[in-house]
Amino acid sequence: MSPDFLTPSSLRSAAEVNEQIRALWVRAGGTLSAQERAEYELLVVEWASAIRGEVIEAA
Numbered sequence: 001m002s003p004d005f006l007t008p009s010s011l012r013s014a015a016e017v018n019e020q021i022r023a024l025w026v027r028a029g030g031t032l033s034a035q036e037r038a039e040y041e042l043l044v045v046e047w048a049s050a051i052r053g054e055v056i057e058a059a
Contacts, residue, residue, distance in 0.1 A: 014050035017043055 021043045028036050 011050055011053060012046070014047055014054055017047040017050055021047065 021040065024032075024036060024040055024043065032040055
Protein backbone atom coordinates (compact mmCIF):
# COMPACT_ATOMS: atom_id res chain seq x y z
CA MET A 1 0.00 0.00 0.00
CA SER A 2 1.32 3.39 -0.88
CA PRO A 3 1.81 5.71 2.12
CA ASP A 4 -0.18 8.33 0.21
CA PHE A 5 -3.29 6.25 0.82
CA LEU A 6 -2.76 5.88 4.56
CA THR A 7 -4.90 8.07 6.75
CA PRO A 8 -3.55 9.35 10.08
CA SER A 9 -5.99 7.13 11.96
CA SER A 10 -4.71 4.02 10.14
CA LEU A 11 -1.05 4.69 10.88
CA ARG A 12 0.66 2.55 13.46
CA SER A 13 3.16 4.06 15.86
CA ALA A 14 6.80 4.13 14.88
CA ALA A 15 7.50 1.64 17.67
CA GLU A 16 4.94 -0.82 16.28
CA VAL A 17 6.36 -0.60 12.78
CA ASN A 18 9.92 -0.86 14.11
CA GLU A 19 8.96 -4.05 15.92
CA GLN A 20 7.58 -5.48 12.67
CA ILE A 21 10.79 -4.54 10.85
CA ARG A 22 12.85 -6.30 13.51
CA ALA A 23 10.64 -9.39 13.33
CA LEU A 24 11.02 -9.47 9.54
CA TRP A 25 14.81 -9.47 9.84
CA VAL A 26 14.71 -12.24 12.46
CA ARG A 27 12.36 -14.37 10.31
CA ALA A 28 14.58 -13.80 7.28
CA GLY A 29 17.72 -14.77 9.15
CA GLY A 30 19.47 -11.57 8.15
CA THR A 31 19.07 -12.02 4.38
CA LEU A 32 15.94 -10.74 2.69
CA SER A 33 14.35 -12.38 -0.34
CA ALA A 34 12.94 -10.16 -3.08
CA GLN A 35 9.47 -10.38 -1.53
CA GLU A 36 10.80 -9.65 1.97
CA ARG A 37 12.81 -6.74 0.57
CA ALA A 38 9.62 -5.24 -0.90
CA GLU A 39 7.87 -5.69 2.47
CA TYR A 40 10.84 -4.10 4.24
CA GLU A 41 10.80 -1.09 1.93
CA LEU A 42 7.08 -0.51 2.60
CA LEU A 43 7.65 -0.83 6.34
CA VAL A 44 10.50 1.70 6.25
CA VAL A 45 8.29 4.19 4.42
CA GLU A 46 5.52 3.60 6.99
CA TRP A 47 8.03 3.97 9.84
CA ALA A 48 9.33 7.27 8.43
CA SER A 49 5.78 8.56 8.09
CA ALA A 50 5.01 7.54 11.68
CA ILE A 51 8.15 9.29 12.92
CA ARG A 52 7.15 12.50 11.12
CA GLY A 53 3.66 12.27 12.62
CA GLU A 54 5.05 11.77 16.12
CA VAL A 55 7.39 14.74 15.76
CA ILE A 56 4.56 16.97 14.51
CA GLU A 57 2.29 15.89 17.39
CA ALA A 58 5.02 16.54 19.93
CA ALA A 59 5.75 20.01 18.60
